[in-house]
Amino acid sequence: MPVTDEAIEKIKAMIVSGELGPGARLPREADLAERLGLSRNSLREAVKALSLIRVLDVRQGDGTYVTSLDPHLLLDAMTFVVDFHRDDTVLEFFEVRRILEPAATAMAALTMTDEEIDGLRGVLAELDPEPDVEALVANDLEFHRRVAVGSGNTVLCSLIEGLSGPTTRARIWRGLTQEGAVARTIEQHTAICDAIAARQPDVARSWATVHVAGVEEWLRSALGTAGD
Known part of the structure; x- marks a missing residue:
């Protein structure tokens, strides 16, 4: 499995398990990468991909959040x-x-x-x-x-x-x-x-x-x- 896909799957697992719920803020990039055993670059690419499909919301200067996960969104x-x-x-x-x-x-x-x-x-x-x-x-x-x-x-x-x-x-x-x-x-x-x-x-x-x-x-x- 490509590294970026692996990163996406790990973040998705956190959301599906309820560890990260709608509106939750993701841990700091360095902390999350270390925790998931990922490079910061692959984590960054995964976040970018998940933001494009409206699963994550990247707020400059504030952090990255799980969206409402509303079906329409x-x-x-x-x-x-x-x-x-x-x-x-x-x-x-x-x-x-x-x-x-x-x-x-x-x-x-x-x-x-x-x-x-x-x-x-x-x-x-x-x-x-x-x-x-x-x-x-x-x-x-x-x-x-x-x-x-x-x-x-x-x-x-x-x-x-x-x-x-x-x-x-x-x-x-x-x-x-x-x-x-x-x-x-x-x-x-x-x-x-x-x-x-x-x-x-x-x-x-x-x-x-x-x-x-x-x-x-x-x-x-x-x-x-x-x-x-």
Whole structure:
């Protein structure tokens, strides 16, 4: 194992064991290196790597701290990678959304409060009967964000939010080119919201699957046509 990787593993073990909890300050570099049997250089490289993925927070003149380890914070690294996706991988993002979002929607049907459901209906009510594509996509993103938050699972919510960006252009493309896309989106969002409000997780899951899979299948067909 490379020395830097070994250093990362040793620091990670301290965090996982609870010896270093969220917000804890790491010992002085010289003391920690001696304790872990590492060179100060390899420890420094490990700290740099862990700070890049938001596990550690290096504060100049103050010290190095474990971050809050909040899932949303830790998954920022995944979002950074996702932002560099190629257009030919966008279908793969939709495939992952098709797996995750129905599960989150089913959970939301059981965990969303009445106030949160009212907020979800409010998002639907904000949309004009004949919105432009940009307004529709913005509304679509907010609708899905609220459902994800409503699942009550912060890790799942962060994953879904991280996958939203790479699919935005495809959603706009669909809205511009597919006949009936706007009406279909509004209809399916309403059905999802109704199922959540009725506390019917299986129905909510089914509608979410239909909704995401519909965009995915349209894109698959469109890309196939473009490649001919």
